Amino acid sequence: MTASNRPAIALQIAARGSGLPSAAQVRRWTKTALPRAAEVTIRIVGTAEARRLNRAYRRRDYATNVLSFSYESKRALLRGDIVLCAPVVRSEARSQGKPLEAHFAHLIVHGALHLRGYDHERPREAVRMEALEKRLLAKLGYPDPYMTSG
Secondary structure: OOOOOOEEEEEEEEOOOOOOOOHHHHHHHHHHHOOOOEEEEEEEEOHHHHHHHHHHHHOOOOOOOEEEEEEOOOOOOEEEEEEEEHHHHHHHHHHHOOOHHHHHHHHHHHHHHHHOOOOOOOHHHHHHHHHHHHHHHHHOOOOOOOOOOO
């Protein structure tokens, strides 16, 4: 990938099943959350890979919905990876009564904001991050991701 004023996004699909987002959707969602120069790989995986990564990097032995990995760069360029676990995303969307597409969009935006340095470990940080997620998702035409019907 090369540096530019817009994010360069690579998509890797390592999961099976229906309802996976298209490359165009992933690019649109990611670019909305990363308005400056960036190099980002989005990888959609199955349960086993998500569990391995979560165990290795967060010491939590289960598959989680999204993981973000930010890399330092010598250039003024945001670099990182976002890994989504398709089976977990599907299960959450179903249990929360959300369209699968909207949930994928939310989690990609969420992961991209982590790459930008946002966090939700403390209440004030969580409120700030969630407010930005809601604004970005509304801009993309999706409802508030924190409102559930399930």
